[in-house]
Amino acid sequence: MTISAFILKNALRNKRRALLSVSSVAASLFLLVTLQVALRELTQPPESSGAELRVAVRNKISLTNPLPARQRGVIERIPGVAGVTPFTWFGGKYKNEGGMTFAQFAIDPKALGTVFNDAKMDAAGYIAFNQQKDSCVIGKITAEKYGLKPGDRFSLESTVYPGSLTFRVAGIYSGTPDDRNMLFRQDYLDDSIGMPGYVGMWWLKVKSAAGMPRVIAAVNKAFENTSAEVRAESERAFQLGFISMLGNIKALVASLSTVVVFTLVLVSASTMSMAIRERFRELAILKALGFRRRELFAFILAESFGLAVAGAVIGIGAAYCLYTFGDISKMTHGIFVTFEVTPRIIGFSAMVAALLGIVSAIAPSLSVARMSVVNGLKTLD
Amino acid sequence: MALPLSHNFRNVTVRWRATLATVLGIAMVVAVFVLVQALAVGLEKSASNTGDPRNIMIVRKGSTAESSSQVSLQQFQTLHYWSQIARDKKGNPIVSADLVTLISQPRIDGKGEANVSVRGLTPMGRFLRPQVTLVAGRWFTPGKREVVVSSRMAKRFAHFKIGDRFKTAGNWMTVVGEFAGQNSAFDSEVWMDADESRALFDRESYSSVLVRAASPQAAQEIISRLDSDKRLPLRGDSEVEYYSKQTATAMPIRILGNFLATAMSIGAIFAAMNTMYASVGSRTREIGTLRVLGFRRRTILLSFIIEGALLAAIGGVLGCLLALPLHGYSTGTMSFNTFSETVFQFRITPWLATKGIIFAVVVGVVGSLLPAIRASRLPVIAALKSV
Numbered sequence: 001m002t003i004s005a006f007i008l009k010n011a012l013r014n015k016r017r018a019l020l021s022v023s024s025v026a027a028s029l030f031l032l033v034t035l036q037v038a039l040r041e042l043t044q045p046p047e048s049s050g051a052e053l054r055v056a057v058r059n060k061i062s063l064t065n066p067l068p069a070r071q072r073g074v075i076e077r078i079p080g081v082a083g084v085t086p087f088t089w090f091g092g093k094y095k096n097e098g099g100m101t102f103a104q105f106a107i108d109p110k111a112l113g114t115v116f117n118d119a120k121m122d123a124a125g126y127i128a129f130n131q132q133k134d135s136c137v138i139g140k141i142t143a144e145k146y147g148l149k150p151g152d153r154f155s156l157e158s159t160v161y162p163g164s165l166t167f168r169v170a171g172i173y174s175g176t177p178d179d180r181n182m183l184f185r186q187d188y189l190d191d192s193i194g195m196p197g198y199v200g201m202w203w204l205k206v207k208s209a210a211g212m213p214r215v216i217a218a219v220n221k222a223f224e225n226t227s228a229e230v231r232a233e234s235e236r237a238f239q240l241g242f243i244s245m246l247g248n249i250k251a252l253v254a255s256l257s258t259v260v261v262f263t264l265v266l267v268s269a270s271t272m273s274m275a276i277r278e279r280f281r282e283l284a285i286l287k288a289l290g291f292r293r294r295e296l297f298a299f300i301l302a303e304s305f306g307l308a309v310a311g312a313v314i315g316i317g318a319a320y321c322l323y324t325f326g327d328i329s330k331m332t333h334g335i336f337v338t339f340e341v342t343p344r345i346i347g348f349s350a351m352v353a354a355l356l357g358i359v360s361a362i363a364p365s366l367s368v369a370r371m372s373v374v375n376g377l378k379t380l381d
Numbered sequence: 382m383a384l385p386l387s388h389n390f391r392n393v394t395v396r397w398r399a400t401l402a403t404v405l406g407i408a409m410v411v412a413v414f415v416l417v418q419a420l421a422v423g424l425e426k427s428a429s430n431t432g433d434p435r436n437i438m439i440v441r442k443g444s445t446a447e448s449s450s451q452v453s454l455q456q457f458q459t460l461h462y463w464s465q466i467a468r469d470k471k472g473n474p475i476v477s478a479d480l481v482t483l484i485s486q487p488r489i490d491g492k493g494e495a496n497v498s499v500r501g502l503t504p505m506g507r508f509l510r511p512q513v514t515l516v517a518g519r520w521f522t523p524g525k526r527e528v529v530v531s532s533r534m535a536k537r538f539a540h541f542k543i544g545d546r547f548k549t550a551g552n553w554m555t556v557v558g559e560f561a562g563q564n565s566a567f568d569s570e571v572w573m574d575a576d577e578s579r580a581l582f583d584r585e586s587y588s589s590v591l592v593r594a595a596s597p598q599a600a601q602e603i604i605s606r607l608d609s610d611k612r613l614p615l616r617g618d619s620e621v622e623y624y625s626k627q628t629a630t631a632m633p634i635r636i637l638g639n640f641l642a643t644a645m646s647i648g649a650i651f652a653a654m655n656t657m658y659a660s661v662g663s664r665t666r667e668i669g670t671l672r673v674l675g676f677r678r679r680t681i682l683l684s685f686i687i688e689g690a691l692l693a694a695i696g697g698v699l700g701c702l703l704a705l706p707l708h709g710y711s712t713g714t715m716s717f718n719t720f721s722e723t724v725f726q727f728r729i730t731p732w733l734a735t736k737g738i739i740f741a742v743v744v745g746v747v748g749s750l751l752p753a754i755r756a757s758r759l760p761v762i763a764a765l766k767s768v
Contacts, residue, residue: 017655024651031644038637061550061582062485062496064448064720091449159445162614227583229551231485244493245715247722252420256413256641263409263645267652270402274659 004302011303014275018307021271025311025356026318028264029349032257033319036345038336039253042246045239046177046338049118052209053082056238057202057219060229066198068228075202078218080211085111086186086199092156092165094146102142104156105200106186112137115205116183118176125150125171133188135170139179141329143172161193178337204232261352268308269360276300276364283368284376293369300368301361308357316349385671385680389688392667396660403649403656404696407741410645411700415737416707417638419727421631424714427725428627431565432620435467436509437603439590442616446627446719447481448498451586456613463606465599466592469508475593477506480575482582483721484549487539496721497538499528499549499571501578509591513567518543518558523574526581529558533568533724537713541571550581566624569713569723591620627718646744653748657689661756668756669764678757685753686746693745697738704729704737 012018057075059065066088075084088106109130112119121137128150129135138148148154150169157164167184190196206215212234219232233241276283283296320341328339368376393400432438439460444450457478460466466474480501485494507513507520521527530541535556540547545556554573562568575587594600604617618626661668668681708729716723 016658020651020655020658024648024655027644027648027651031641031648034640034644060485062483064483064496065582091445157443159443160449162441162443225551227551241493244488245495245722247488247495247714248712249714256417259409259413260641260645263406264648266402266409267406267648270399270406271652271655274399274655278659 003299007299007302007306010279010299011306014278017271017275021268021275021307022311022314024271025264025268025308025353026315028260028267029312029315029353030319031260032264032352033316033341033345033349034323035253035257035260036348037319037323037339037341039250039257040342040345041336041339042253043243043250045243046340047236048177049175050116050205051235053206053212054115054235055204055206055212055216055219055232056235057204057230057232058238059201060231063201065228066195066200067202067230069197069199071202071223071228071230074222075204075219078215078222080207080215080218081204082207083111083114083205084108085115085203086201087203088186088189088194088200089160090156090165090184090189091159093159094154094156101145102139102180102182104136104182104184106189106194107183107203109185111203112173112183115203116176117205119173119179119183120175121171121173125173128170129185132168132170133185133191134166134168136167136182136184137171137173138169138182139176140172140174141178141180142182143169148172158193161189161195163193165189165192202230264352265356265359268304268356269363271360273360273364273367275303276368280368280371280376284371284373287376288373296368297361297365300365301358304361304364305354305357308353308360312350312353316346316353320346385676385684386687388667388671389684392660392664393688393692396656396663399656399659400692403653404692404699406649406652407693407696407744408699408703410642410649410744411697411737411741412703413645414638414642414740415701415704415729415733416727417634417641418733418736419704419708419729420712421634421638422730422733423712423725423728424631424634424716424723426728427569427716427723428566428624430563431512431567431624432622433509433511433593434619434621435593435597435600436620437592437594437600437617438620438623439592439607439615439617440588440623442614447479447588448483448719448721450588452478452588452590452615453586456615457587457590459613460590460592460615463592463603465595465602465606467595467599473505475505475509476590477503477509477592478575478587478590479503479506480578480582480584481588482578482584484571486541486547486549489537489539491539495538495715497534497571498569498719498721499573499578500567501573501575503575506575506591507572509593510567512563512565513560513572516559516561518556521557521573523577526552526554526577527557528554528571528573529560530556530571531568531724532559532561533711533713534571534722535559536711537722537724550583552581564726566627566723569719569721642740646740649744650748653689653693653745654751657685657749657752658755660688661685661752664756665759665764665767668759669761669767672759672761673765682753682757685756686749689745689749689753690742691745693741693748694738696745697741700741701729701734701737 059067085108090104092104129137148169150171152169155164155166206212216232223230323339323341329337440450461476468474482499483496484499486497487494516532521529535541541556543556546553607615607617707727710727711724713722713724
């Protein structure tokens with residue numbers, strides 16, 4: 001029998017225990033991967049194509065304060081700006097649903113092909129959206145959820161403006177990281193229940209990435225010391241600002257991960273030492289046969305490492321398959337959208353598993369090293 | 382026949398290391414479960430301790446938060462002299478019109494900004510909210526660009542200490558006092574003068590009106606009068622009710638908590654099974670002896686399940702104790718309801734602790750079921766023969 005066959009036989013001698021140990025490591029690593037993916041998604045939202053050329057402009061007081069519509073002309077004249085659109089939160093409730101289930105924004109219909117060109121739609125949709133004032137476009141996810149098709153009509157009751165509005169679906173778009181929003185026309189809002197002369201915020205498209213800092217600075221400067229000072233920033237910075245409002249969520253998830261890892265180490269270490277203690281007699285015999293401490297340690301380490309790695313492969317693999325091939329948006333009711341298991345997360349989790357295998361081997365190895373052959377042989381357990 | 386429980390107890394002490402690890406493992410699972418749920422409870426109740434039963438809160442119909450509600454000056458004037466409204470000693474109606482705006486402010490740790498609710502209110506508005514008391518400094522003087530902040534918010538934002546100045550809407554504001562709101566929604570606010578804030582933020586209308594009803598009957602009359610008056614697109618609610626409906630949705634946190642508890646408990650069940658199997662394995666002879674003495678299979682089954690359940694219950698209690706120091710710990714996040722920073726406390730309610738312990742016992746029972754069945758099915762002769 002070779003040494004590796006000996007280790008394998010030992011590890012699988014008590015098949016049930018091996019299975020339980022591997023499963024418990026697998027469950028914990030599955031959890032660890034999930035927490036990290038959730039943390040990554042919360043703190044680093046998916047980047048949409050064209051984001052590097054987009055600028056968000058909001059009221060300096062806060063996002064909820066409106067901006068005067070007259071700012072548009074000033075922004076359009078800034079060199080390097082390729083397109084501008086208002087972007088006004090409507091806060092509509094669909095039918096009798098208790099809360100909002102998708103976001104709606106009023107925009108300039110032309111912006112769909114320019115500023116938000118990552119949203120792809122058929123040509124008929126663009127034409128209808130540009131021609132009909134009461135039309136809107138809906139993200140694929142929302143359209144599928146409510147079974148809406150081009151030509152359908154529906155109304156939304158606003159929580160921001162007094163009353164409700166009826167919309168006609170012009171088209172269904174897809175291709176953004178999160179195809180859930182509904183976009184409709186700012187002029188329709190202004191002519192009905194809106195606040196003419198004011199918009200929620202501006203979105204800009206700049207001509208080149210190199211021109212970004214200059215355009216941002218120019219927009220900020222253009223309205224300095226006016227009654228509506230603005231904060232212009234890149235799409236990325238705007239998203240991160242949104243995330244920073246979530247506050248202590250990051251610390252919470254990070255500390256949960258720590259607790260999970262700690263529990264994992266505790267439980268696996270105890271299982272390993274159980275397996276070794278059961279075998280004290282045999283180890284004593286090996287010692288009597290002349291195996292050295294170092295070699296015994298290698299046996300134990302290999303076994304514990306093997307179990308941990310097996311658990312890691314199952315746990316990380318399951319998480320990877322579930323989040324890569326499963327529909328995470330449906331599973332979490334839209335809280336998470338992409339839920340990507342990155343190589344970095346896999347690497348980190350595998351490292352935790354490897355460390356776990358090593359740490360679990362230390363305590364049993366120490367007691368084996370300390371035991372005298374005679375005492376070991378006497379063990380009944 | 383009595384259960385051979387003393388046998389179980391003595392055995393637990395023999396394999397104390399593995400048992401301790403299992404108990405601690407379960408304790409961790411329960412601690413995580415209780416803490417995450419305590420967070421959800423705290424967030425959901427962050428506005429619940431707000432409101433006086435005599436007060437009526439009036440906002441625009443269809444608005445979901447004060448910051449998105451508008452009450453025009455004219456509407457306020459109409460309301461002002463309704464006979465159902467209580468009057469103070471001087472004969473003035475007890476009414477306050479407030480303006481709630483959100484301002485973006487840097488956090489104290491320098492990690493980004495968050496929206497803060499600023500409530501502009503009148504002296505009468507302070508009188509209507511007696512649970513708010515000044516704890517340091519003084520109240521603001523109208524017209525001097527002064528604000529008073531809640532002590533909880535002062536701990537979370539960079540420029541909210543007494544004497545600090547911050548810039549918003551092109552003006553420098555000075556913090557002159559700190560107030561405490563007894564765990565009400567006002568703990569997440571900054572207060573200043575109502576008309577000054579209308580001028581500062583360039584608003585024509587107010588956000589909400591708070592009135593003191595002359596009697597419970599008058600309160601009902603105000604609510605139904607607002608409901609039936611088509612000229613006033615407003616809605617009245619008892620202040621207590623208004624805030625209890627303002628529960629921030631803690632759904633994502635609850636989902637996270639349940640997911641964590643499930644995944645961790647699966648791991649814990651495997652670990653508990655491991656320990657119990659080992660424990661049964663090492664006691665094979667003794668179990669055989671018990672059987673010979675006349676203990677029945679089902680008695681042995683039950684005794685092992687009780688052993689598992691008890692160990693898990695100890696773990697559960699330990700988990701609750703581990704979580705307990707965080708009870709009342711104040712934290713904050715953005716409420717999707719008000720779209721602003723909401724401070725809240727971890728709340729470990731007795732019911733939550735009980736749920737945690739029940740959860741632990743379930744883990745213990747499930748984990749010890751299979752090993753217990755194995756113990757009860759050991760053939761007597763073979764068991765006695767084993768070394």
